[in-house]
Each structure stands twice: as structure tokens, then as C-alpha cells.
Amino acid sequence: MIYLYAVTILLVALSLMKDRGRTLRALRIGGKRFLKVAPAFLSMLVLVAVILGLIPDELMMKILARDSKWIASASAIVLGSVAVMPGFVVFPLCGILLGNGALYMVLSAFSTTLMMVGVATFPLEKVYLGTRLALVRNLAGLIIAVAVAAATGLFFGELL
Amino acid sequence: MNRKELVFPATLLVLFGLFVLGSGLAGFAPGQQMGRDFAGFFMKMLSVLPCVFILIGLFEVWVKRETIEKHLGCGAGPLSYLWAVLLAGTNVGGLHVALPVGHALYVKGARTGVVLAYLFAATICRIPMALFEATFLGWRFTAVRFAVSLPLVVCFAALIGHHFDRRGYRLPETGGDES
Structure with a gap:
């Protein structure tokens, strides 16, 4: 995080030294684009907060640590696609689930869909990619996540 | 809007x-x-x-369109996917940060497939996140995920990008596009 600030300040300073007018134009472009997508960002935050509130941790644990690996994997995919979580929450949670006996395959399906497929990020994605491409990207993400989960299952000897 | x-x-x-x-x-x-x-x-x-959008603004005024077109545009070869994935590795947030950056690349002339590869890779192959993941789930888990997902990411991105580009699909504008 500090690096991001340092790099930004450094580059703005360099840019100012080189060309004042251009730098101001850069800031204006950045600001304009930010304002344009701000409503979509806010919608995303509301959806994330609501979805996260609707799926409590205990429920998640219960679902993902199911005995049947097929049901657990399928629920992991659904749960991962609907829920949104920051990375620093996902992996510690997965670590706990692993300790509770969840399969690697299930955790892989869960974490990969969490990151690649997003119902809550869709309003934002739509603004940048357009509805069609956003839909196709999420679908492709889902397929990749299933493939990754299956490969993880094979590798750790859980699938067969 | x-x-x-x-x-x-x-x-x-x-x-x-x-x-x-x-x-x-x-x-x-x-x-x-x-x-x-x-x-x-x-x-x-x-x-x-704010930092991300300031950087996007600077990118917009300083980086030449020809540079992006040459390395990430329609004429660029398969190497462009490598650049996209490497660039994505440095991403600081999830998809929500990658989207404006990917869009900025597109506005400067990157082709749709490369932008998609960047977005996919930014969600699953971020370096700081991978280190975090490996700490909690073991490096073998992370290695399998990278090994399987990266080739798939590039294949899907190339296929989808090719399809959408050929049909003349354009990403929406988000304001302040000057080039």
C-alpha cells in the first residue's frame, strides 16, 4: 500500500517537472474517469456488504466441509461465484477449513471462483466491458475454475 | 454516465x-x-x-499510443499475452482495480484478448496474493493452480478476444478518453 503511494507521488512529481500542463490534464482525465464509474463502485460495495452479511462464516464452514465431495465441490463453486471477499480474508479462512478437514479440491473451487467470478462485481464490470463481454468473461472464469479444481483434486488424489 | x-x-x-x-x-x-x-x-x-486513477491519467498523457499498439495491439504476437500476465502480477487489488487499468490499456490500443488476459491474470495470479495463499494452503496447491490456470487463461482470453474483435465489438467509453 505504501509503495502505491510512493510510486504515485514520485511519478506525479516527475511529470510536474517535465510538463505542468500535461500533468494537470492527466489529473483531470483521472478525476473524470473516477467520477464516471463512482456510482458503479458504490453499487458493488453495497452488494458485497449485503452478500457477505447474508452468508455467515459458520454456514460457509458447514457447507464446504460436507462429507460428500461432489456436493461440497458444487456448493463451493456456487458460493464462490456469489460471494465476494478480499484476499486477506479468503486464504486464512481456507486455512481454517483445511484444518477442519475440507478437501483441497473444494478449497480450490471456492477460492478460484471467488476471485474470478463475481455476481457483486458485475455492475462495475458492465460499465467497463459491456454486458455481453462481462457475461462471457464470467462464464469463462467459471470454466477455468472448474478445471483448476479438478486438476487440484487429481494432484492431491482426492478426485478418484 | x-x-x-x-x-x-x-x-x-x-x-x-x-x-x-x-x-x-x-x-x-x-x-x-x-x-x-x-x-x-x-x-x-x-x-x-485515487492513486490508481491518477496513475491511469498519467498513463493516458505520457504513454504513446504506438507503444501500446505495437506490443499489445492487433499486430503484436503471442508475446503480448506474456506482457499482460506479467503486468497483472503487479496489480494491487482485485478485479475492481484491474478493470479501470485494463480499460485504459484498451483505450490506448491494446486488443480485447490481451485486456481479458490481463483481467483474468490480475484476479488469480497476483504475486503478493500468491505468497499469501501459499502460506495458508501450501506451495503445492498454489503451484497446481498457477500451472493449470495460466495456460487456460491465455487460451480463453485469445479465443474470446478474437471472437469479439472480429465482430467489431467495442468496449464502452468511460469519459476522458482523448486518444
Whole structure:
């Protein structure tokens, strides 16, 4: 995080030294684009907060640590696609689930869909990619996540 | 953004605000938690996004269109996917940060497939995140995920990008596009 600030300040300073007018134009472009997508960002935050509130941790644990690996994997995919979580929450949670006996395959399906497929990020994605491409990207993400989960299952000897 | 596009976010925000307010008054704990989560995420966004958009602005005025077109555009070879994945490895947030950056690349002449590869890779192959993941789930788990997902990411991105480019699909504009 500090690096991001340092790099930004450094580059703005360099840019100012080189060309004042251009730098101001850069800031204006950045600001304009930010304002344009701000409503979509806010919608995303509301959806994330609501979805996260609707799926409590205990429920998640219960679902993902199911005995049947097929049901657990399928629920992991659904749960991962609907829920949104920051990375620093996902992996510690997965670590706990692993300790509770969840399969690697299930955790892989869960974490990969969490990151690649997003119902809550869709309003934002739509603004940048357009509805069609956003839909196709999420679908492709889902397929990749299933493939990754299956490969993880094979590798750790859980699938067969 | 025109009026019509504002209806959904505005309605959502007002309803959510009323719900959280009501939860606060009625002592409904899950509702209060949602409000707190929202505030937390909001602050986090506020700490990252201004930097990201300033960098995008600088990118827009300083980087030459020809440079991006040459390395990431329609004429560029398969190496362009490698650049996209490497660039994605440095991404600081999730998809929400990668989207504006990917869009900025597109505006400067990157082709759709390369932008998609960047977006995919930014969600699953971020270096700091991978280190974190390996700590909790073991490096073998992370290695399998990278080994399987990266080739698939590039294949899917290339296929989808090719298809959309050929049909003349254009990404929407998001304001301030000068080149």
C-alpha cells in the first residue's frame, strides 16, 4: 500500500517537472474517469456488504466441509461465484477449513471462483466491458475454475 | 454516465442506507454489521482508488499510443499475452482495480484478448496474493493452480478476444478518453 503511494507521488512529481500542463490534464482525465464509474463502485460495495452479511462464516464452514465431495465441490463453486471477499480474508479462512478437514479440491473451487467470478462485481464490470463481454468473461472464469479444481483434486488424489 | 444509468446505483444506495439506519434504530445486528462492512470497504477503496486513477491519467498523457499498439495491439504476437500476465502480477487489488487499468490499456490500443488476459491474470495470479495463499494452503496447491490456470487463461482470453474483435465489438467509453 505504501509503495502505491510512493510510486504515485514520485511519478506525479516527475511529470510536474517535465510538463505542468500535461500533468494537470492527466489529473483531470483521472478525476473524470473516477467520477464516471463512482456510482458503479458504490453499487458493488453495497452488494458485497449485503452478500457477505447474508452468508455467515459458520454456514460457509458447514457447507464446504460436507462429507460428500461432489456436493461440497458444487456448493463451493456456487458460493464462490456469489460471494465476494478480499484476499486477506479468503486464504486464512481456507486455512481454517483445511484444518477442519475440507478437501483441497473444494478449497480450490471456492477460492478460484471467488476471485474470478463475481455476481457483486458485475455492475462495475458492465460499465467497463459491456454486458455481453462481462457475461462471457464470467462464464469463462467459471470454466477455468472448474478445471483448476479438478486438476487440484487429481494432484492431491482426492478426485478418484 | 447519463441519468438512466444512475437509477440503479441510486436506488440501491438509498434502500441500503434506509436498511442500515433502520437496523441501527431497531437493534438488528446483521444489518448493523452490513453497514460496518460497507464503511470498511468504502474506506479501503478510498485509500487505493485515487492513486490508481491518477496513475491511469498519467498513463493516458505520457504513454504513446504506438507503444501500446505495437506490443499489445492487433499486430503484436503471442508475446503480448506474456506482457499482460506479467503486468497483472503487479496489480494491487482485485478485479475492481484491474478493470479501470485494463480499460485504459484498451483505450490506448491494446486488443480485447490481451485486456481479458490481463483481467483474468490480475484476479488469480497476483504475486503478493500468491505468497499469501501459499502460506495458508501450501506451495503445492498454489503451484497446481498457477500451472493449470495460466495456460487456460491465455487460451480463453485469445479465443474470446478474437471472437469479439472480429465482430467489431467495442468496449464502452468511460469519459476522458482523448486518444
